Amino acid sequence: MEARFKSLSIFEFQELFPDDAACLAHLARMKWGNGFACRKCGHGRYCAAQKPFNRQCTSCHYTESPTAGTLFHKVKFPLVKAFWIIYYLSTSKKGMSSTELSRKLELRQKTCWGFKHKVMTAMRSSGKHPLEGVVEVDEAFVGGQEQARGRGNKKKRLVVFAIERKGRGVSRLYGKVIPRASSKHLGEFMDAVVDKRARVRTDGWTGYMPLKGRFKALVQEPCQPKGANFKEMHRIIMGFKGWLRGVHHQAVHLQAYIDEYCFRFNRSFMHEGAFQNLLDRMVASPPRPYNTILA
Template sequence: MNMPEASFLAWQKQFSTEDDCLKYLQQMKWLNGFICPGCGNNHSYEITSHHLYECTQCKKQTSVMSGTLFHGSKITLNQWFWAIYSLGSDKGSISALRLSKLIEVNWRTARLILKKLKTAMGHRDSLYQLSGTIELDDALVGGRQKGKRGRGAAGKKNVLIACESKDKKAGFIAMAVVDSICHFSVNEFVKKHLKQGQQVHSDALPALNIIGQTENYEARVTPGYLVDEWLPWVHIAIGNLRTFLLGTFHGVTGKYLQEYFDEFCYRFNRRFIEKQIPNRLLNLAIIHLPVKST
């Protein structure tokens, strides 16, 4: 479903006040009017001083923010909406430090906002499984320590990457941090992110052979100068990922790595409709269940 494109001026005009944000949230959450989450009754009294609605039947009080990504938040909806626009509109992403300055909160609050939004991004894309011809490879990402190169590099994390090959362009991608590249981790990744019976291409790493149990698997030992002919799109995705991580975050550590991957995949999978991302992300925040602060 297409969403409206979002420009800075249009967003500013639509969500200039807290009331604007509340009205939009109420409209999108209760498309057909108030529904009590306790008994299903559709009549309520509004307690304007606390932005609460009390059911006329069971007397349960509920907030329009309950059951959304904004649930329990101490900051205003206006700050939330601008955080969503800032994250969604910049294809290079935004750091917690920069966001904290833009919406005038401390770094920890900005970091928590980004965590919740990136978690929602990951959950949204997890609903989609890759299909058709799929390129699958592994990579080492992250870590700031200097050391040996290759699979034994200190401080780096193993990553599995899959990318749909659509002839002259890449389709959807999926990425996951794994403890090691082994039969178990590869099998779990394939079960979660790929439909069964697809055509999967990879290099000849032995740990990837388990893919053949559920997919039409073809592996090739490919010299370096030919690897981009056999696995072109997945290598482009890996290169774009590294540029993304270095450009905004100047390198990352393993602790938050999956969050960065979730954001990168969400953006990559919507790169042809990138101007819709702020509105898509806003609606995702409204329908997504609360994310724990820890």
């Protein structure tokens, strides 16, 4: 089987993953392809267990399934449908709402919503690939109804975005919900996603000023009328807001939606491997019970 599934067509996907057994076999290969180590005692030998694809440690006799310790843990519907959700979320241009997934896969909307949130957990940035080169940082209010001026906007939340410029466009994007645009919160976000050597551009906001100590190449440029000097940033923010309105209608779990949007955006230039990349992250992430998603 090809290792990375270059842009996988629906037809190829169906051939590779016709049923739960094929999905389990694939997860087992991903998990133990480089050798077995017991999750309980670390012992390296196993024998077959009762259920196919499960492995039993020959030292402590702990039995482990391919899904144990991953975000597939305790999925209560057919695994092949879970794979379909990951396929749709990683390969469709705009992602898919839980309502649409529910229609396509004949699952309850609530079931799709819950599993989709697990997938969104896996879409969160690893923080291992900070933005480099020319990077722009700006904040915007997101969510809630667009309201007439003076009516208050208590449902809107502040989000800081960072974009990596490439030529005339944008190669990568990260965002984070922050309580206010203080140097503390802006700095924490930038420490996590922006390379210290990056040539950072921001507007004249005082919150960025103290960050010049950490980001030596940070330059503040007063915003020109209509944001003429930050056009790409504004295009990105408009794009995100439009997507959020179109697909999700509300923004209760705003950070998870930002992570989902950035995941897809950051892979849209290298469409290959998005599905396997997301599967890798699902297997590498610890289980997430539903009650932690609802909290």
